[in-house]
Amino acid sequence: MKGLLERAQAYDKSDPLASHQSAFCLPPSIVYLDGNSLGPVSANAKHFLNECVEQQWQTDLIGSWNTHQWITMPQRVGASLAPLLGAEPHELISCDSISVNLFKLLSHIVNSCSERDTLLVQRGNFPTDNYVAQGLAQLTSGRITLKEVDTADLSRHLDTRVAAVVMSQVNYKTGERYDIADICEHAHRNGALVLCDLAHSAGVLKLDLHQLKVDFAVGCGYKFLNGGPGAPGFIYVAERHHNHLQPALTGWMGHRSPFDFEADYHPAHGVTGLLTGTPPILSMAALLGALKDFKGCAMENLEAKSHALGDFFLTALAELGIANQLTLITPTEHARRGAQLSFEHPEAYGLCQALIEAGVIGDFRAPRILRFGFSPLFLSFTNVLHAAEMLQRILASQSYRDAKYTERKAVT
Numbered sequence: 368m369k370g371l372l373e374r375a376q377a378y379d380k381s382d383p384l385a386s387h388q389s390a391f392c393l394p395p396s397i398v399y400l401d402g403n404s405l406g407p408v409s410a411n412a413k414h415f416l417n418e419c420v421e422q423q424w425q426t427d428l429i430g431s432w433n434t435h436q437w438i439t440m441p442q443r444v445g446a447s448l449a450p451l452l453g454a455e456p457h458e459l460i461s462c463d464s465i466s467v468n469l470f471k472l473l474s475h476i477v478n479s480c481s482e483r484d485t486l487l488v489q490r491g492n493f494p495t496d497n498y499v500a501q502g503l504a505q506l507t508s509g510r511i512t513l514k515e516v517d518t519a520d521l522s523r524h525l526d527t528r529v530a531a532v533v534m535s536q537v538n539y540k541t542g543e544r545y546d547i548a549d550i551c552e553h554a555h556r557n558g559a560l561v562l563c564d565l566a567h568s569a570g571v572l573k574l575d576l577h578q579l580k581v582d583f584a585v586g587c588g589y590k591f592l593n594g595g596p597g598a599p600g601f602i603y604v605a606e607r608h609h610n611h612l613q614p615a616l617t618g619w620m621g622h623r624s625p626f627d628f629e630a631d632y633h634p635a636h637g638v639t640g641l642l643t644g645t646p647p648i649l650s651m652a653a654l655l656g657a658l659k660d661f662k663g664c665a666m667e668n669l670e671a672k673s674h675a676l677g678d679f680f681l682t683a684l685a686e687l688g689i690a691n692q693l694t695l696i697t698p699t700e701h702a703r704r705g706a707q708l709s710f711e712h713p714e715a716y717g718l719c720q721a722l723i724e725a726g727v728i729g730d731f732r733a734p735r736i737l738r739f740g741f742s743p744l745f746l747s748f749t750n751v752l753h754a755a756e757m758l759q760r761i762l763a764s765q766s767y768r769d770a771k772y773t774e775r776k777a778v779t
C-alpha cells in the first residue's frame with residue numbers, strides 16, 4: 368500500500384474542488400479545522416465588504432439603500448442560500464442571529480397552535496435553542512410546557528399535545544447527524560411541526576428541505592458559509608406556512624410598507640414579515656460575497672469531500688498509531704455524521720491549545736471534547752495529514768500538559 372503522503376497527494380490531485388482553495392485567505396502555515404465554528408475569509412467576501420465600505424457607504428452614502436439595493440439585502444442573501452438548502456429563493460431570508468430567529472419562529476408556532484400546549488425540545492441541543500424555548504414558555508405563563516427528550520425518543524413523545532419539535536440536524540458536540548425526514552414524518556402524522564437548526568449543516572451537507580418536509584429552519588452565516596464573525600443568520604419557512612406568520616417580535620422592516628410609517632403593524636407576506644430592524648449591511652455584504660464561493664458547487668460534492676477528508680483523518684490516526692489515544696464520539700457512517708469529527712480526551716483543552724500553537728486549529732468543547740471540522744472548500748488531504756502528524760507529535764511529547772496550554776481563556 369502507498370504511504371499516507373502519497374495517498375494524500377493522489378487524493379488532492381483528483382479532487383474536483385481543489386481549485387477553490389486559492390479563493391480563501393488563510394495564513395500558509397495554518398491548517399484550519401475550525402470552519403465549523405468560524406469559516407475563514409475569502410477574496411470574494413473581502414471584495415464585497417470593501418466595495419460596500421469604500422464605494423457604497425463612503426461615496427454613495429444613504430442613497431445606497433436604493434442605488435445598491437441595500438433594502439433587499441436580506442432577500443438577496445436568502446435567495447443565494449436557496450440552492451445550498453434545496454429551497455425556493457422566496458422561502459429564505461437572512462437576518463439576526465439563530466437565537467433571535469428561533470424566538471420569532473417559536474412565538475409564531477405558539478401563537479398559531481392554540482389547541483396544543485407542548486414543545487418537544489432535543490436534549491443536548493446547542494444551549495441557546497433550549498434557552499430561547501424556555502424564555503418563550505415563561506412568557507406564556509404556563510400555557511406552553513417544554514418537554515426535553517433524547518433525540519432517539521422524539522418520535523415516541525409525539526402526540527396531539529405537541530405543537531412542534533425543535534432540534535438540530537447535527538449535534539454541535541458529537542457531530543452526529545439525525546434523520547430529519549423520519550422526525551418530520553412522525554411529527555406531521557401527529558399534526559406537529561418541525562423547526563430545525565441547520566447551524567452545522569448549511570454550506571456543507573446536501574440538503575433538500577422540500578424533500579425532508581421541514582416546516583421551519585434557522586441557521587447561521589459564520590460557520591461553513593464563511594460569512595464572517597457574527598454574520599447574520601437565516602430563516603427558512605416552507606411556502607405552505609407563508610400565509611399566517613404571527614411572530615411575537617414585530618418590527619418595522621417586517622411591516623408590509625415600512626416607509627409609510629403607519630401607526631399599526633401589518634406584516635409583509637411570507638418570510639419578509641419575519642424581519643425586525645435595520646439589516647446589518649456590512650455583515651450582509653461579506654456574507655453575500657462568501658456565498659459567491661459556492662456558485663457552481665454541487666452540494667453532494669461538498670458533502671462527499673468533507674466525509675472523505677474526515678475518513679482520511681481517521682485512517683491517518685490509525686496508521687500513525689494514535690487512534691487508541693483518543694475516543695471518537697462521532698458515528699463513522701456518513702449518513703449519521705455531519706462535517707466534523709469529535710474526540711474525547713481527558714486533557715482535551717491542553718491538547719487543543721498545543722495543536723493551535725503548532726498551527727493546527729481545531730476547537731474544544733467542555734468538558735473534554737476536541738472537535739475538528741472538515742470544510743471541503745479550503746482544505747486539502749495533505750492539510751489533514753499534516754494535522755494528524757502534528758497531533759501524533761504532541762501526544763508523543765505530552766507537551767499539552769504544559770501549564771501554558773491548560774489555563775482556560777475567556778472563549779474556549
Ligand SMILES: Cc1ncc(COP(=O)(O)O)c(C=O)c1O
Pocket residue numbers: 464465466467493495496535539564566567587600
Ligand atoms: C447548533 C447551534 N445553534 C445555535 C448556535 C448559536 O446561535 P447564535 O447565532 O444565536 O449565536 C450555535 C453556535 O455555535 C450552534 O452551534
